Amino acid sequence: MNLPVVPFGKPRGERADAVRNRERLLQTAREMIAECGTQKVTMDGLAERAGLGKGTVFRRFGTRAGIFQALLDEDERRFQEQVMFGPPPLGPGAGPVERLIAYGRARIAFLLDNHGTARASLDRTKPIPVGGATMTRPHIRMLLGQIRPSPPYPDTLAVQLTAALEGPLLLYLSMDEAAAEPAPEAHPLAESWQNLIQRLLPEAHFPQ
Template identity: 65%
Template structure:
């Protein structure tokens, strides 16, 4: 049995009009990010482009960072659905080791492709969160390790270490105070070869654990 869906936060019950407004705002924010970049998305600009009052945006998201956290939460839930019910090897039906490899490769791409949204979702005076999505990664990795029957000791600790290896590179990037030029260069690396390097490293790690 696969892991349950683990969203970032339990969404409150919404009226139909509030749910519609939320979807309009999220769709508008995605369009603005694609067109202008995350740095240029503001509460005022989002409200104006969505055709809604600024008060609606504040009530929905609280802060500018809240907009990006909501976007990342929606993306995270879609990613989890693909893992739980999508086609193999990421989804059910494949060999557990193949699923572990596919999960790490897909997760690496997911995190790096959304690093700008994740950074924008940090409150400027707040601490970096412990991870972007380990509440799902850790139990999922633990489940697959158990199914793989690799005769390895202490699978709980191993799952924690593998989760840290998978989620950690993004956390280091988020925690770094980068000047604009360095941030731009890092973004280019994320979109280029860095994702492939990290994905290949993950695959090598899992294959060694499985003694392939």
């Protein structure tokens, strides 16, 4: 059984004009990022470029980090749809250990591909979240529940694997811009995740 897609994005029941304003602001933000990078996107600049009032931007996003969080939420929804409905091994149809490895590798690739947006979405006045509003922990827990023989303490194991996956990655994202270099295709974080899962859940744990 698959988990439902986490309801990121615009709340249900929004007025039509609010929906249009949100979509206009997000599209404008993406254009600004493509042209000059995340560092040049400001609340004032976004409002001016979109032709909307500054108050509209603040009501919609709250903070500058909120702009990038909203962008990341849209991309997150698409990522979740690939996990829920896409081809295996990321999507349904593969064994749980294979899917667990594929999820970690895809999750790392997702945030590294969205590195600038993910960095800008972090509110430096608050603790760095680990697996907060993402599907990572419940998805890992679901896959652990499908493994036979079942690993011991699957609930706490899911928490620990979530921290192992998203903790180092988010610390990487919080590094100074100069210290964060473009990621190679086989990033050490992805390789380390696969090595961890293969050692923790060896071939004997694949369903027979």
